[in-house]
Amino acid sequence: MTEVAVVAFAQAPNVRRTHGTTNGVEMLVPIFDEVYTRTGLSKTDIGFWCSGSSDYLAGRAFSFISAVDAIGAFPPIHESHVEMDAAWALYEAWLKIRMGEVDTALVYGFGKSSAGELRRVLSLQLDPYTVAPLWPDSVSIAALQARLGLESGRWTEQDLAEVAARNRRDAAGNPRAQFGGETDVAALLESTPIADPLRRHDIAPVTDGAAVIVLAAADRARDLADRPAVISGIDHRIDTPSLGARDLTTSPSTRLAGDAVGTDGVEVAELHAPFTHQELIVRHELGLGDAVRINPSGGTLTGNPMFSAGLARIGEAAQRILDGDATRTLGHATSGPALQQNLVTVLERG
């Protein structure tokens, strides 16, 4: 079957609040231009379009339809949408190319989290009969997970603060990150928890943003990029939605997906972890040792654009190969509460 490669990636600046609309057009038009310029493609060259976003962020039904304006969808285009992080839209686009239906695809995700109260909106992704009616917010649920690890000795508050400090340090080199810089771990640990046991630095910020990736069949990819990042494996798995029925300090779905794609020899990994302890869980389940560079972009803890943060992890991992800085990288995306669903992709220098 056809090999598929990432040939371009772009993302909008990660910001706390945009003045734009919830349909994302203002964020998408400039980054579409970026990937067109880099690949030399125009919209009529794209075989398939696939996006990830959520009406719950916009508070409007079918809000993603307005985003199609950013494409210029006339004559009619071949298009699809997932109500998930756009990493899963990338999976759909990957399948389209694998099956030989198209040889190029443009995948994008966007979200204006600042329009509503994100942690409250996210409670509606929970079981609608016995959990969501209680409105447990996303931060509180992650805090339950963090405490399980703290009290079982899986990690310490020091470990969590070190994860935050490393991501912030690396984000200083990423002009699209929401914030970044040197922080003192001891100072972080002196702050008062805001969702005990989680402190501010353990929690990804609320971010408006968007990201785009262009995929191409491998034979086409060499015309579009000097060093295409070939997807050597991609897999996604899901754990039970019943939060009290699984060991929240582990992520069997991440492990299964990692095993399916093979994570040996990965030099750089971009992990979609909106909470510090979740980075430790994912890293452990994927078997990524000390030699693996984690989140050189600063990761989700320094910019968490809902519905594009997972796609951006794959984009950042691919960018290391497109830039010639690495030969084998990994991108991870998560969805749902407490790492319920996980997608892992490994990219290689073609």
Next chain:
Amino acid sequence: MSAPLDIGFDYTRSVGPVLGRFMTALAQRRILGARGSDGRVHVPPVEYDPDTAEPTGELVDVAAEGTVVSWSWVTDPLPGQPVQRPFAWALVRLDGADTAMLHALDTGGDPTSVHTGQRVRVRWADEPVGHIRDIAYFVPVADPPTDPAPTAPAPPAADTGADDNTVDTVVTPVHLNYTHSASLEESRYLRALADGRLLGQRCPACRKIYIPPRGACPTCGVPTTDEAELPDTGIVTTFCIVNVPFLGQRIAPPYVGAYILLDGADIPFLHLVLGCEASEVRMGMRVRAAWKPREEWSTSLENIAHFEPTGEADAPYASYADHL
């Protein structure tokens, strides 16, 4: 421009046999768990075993008392959360259950009174209706708070089966609050409406004029930059006669909802056509805006109450064939 966007809906969900019995039991102040294929008892009950995907078996009573497995602290409760003073979310493994359930734990607002391993018991709602909120919250078995916690409004009563008191459905009101932002182009359009003007935008590539403006040309995908003021006259491209009454209807049927293509515009918008019998409305009919009195104008297309016929000759089909 931006404005509050507050939306709400009472979600009415049928519960099926497993959750139906769970909800029915809650209304009787009992808690049921479902036995999975490995013998584990799941609370809340699941319909299929998460590990084997086999249907779960018998439902068994578990205690209304259990042990805290993990917890997190909420300083400022959000709307709808069970306890409306500082409280803990807790994963509680009820005695007789093998899985933990998520619910609120009230300690009178004191975070130092919560710990993993703590024994807690259910505080029932005053009037259980067959809903997860019939468990109002948990309290510590030892030294529970002396005063009842303030709670979010109770959910509406569930429907019960015709023949017995089995709970068939649960009703969960959902209310969300957003700040909806209009784009810069939409904002200029809305402000112009407040002055009685109709302001569209022209695509720099294909020269088409859009009203309301879109920000990007949906044909070309390029930002629309040039503004274009349009008259308040145009034609009906297509229309429908509304005969069906519905919730919130402001005009007595029959009446006409039509696509209005303003003179010079390249995209129609939906509006009302009044001022003639519904049966007289035609494709190609020339119409003019009927504006509300100026003192009622705001930044809204509702400043135009409706469109009405001008009496001019109909536009030929070919002139609007590309706009259907």
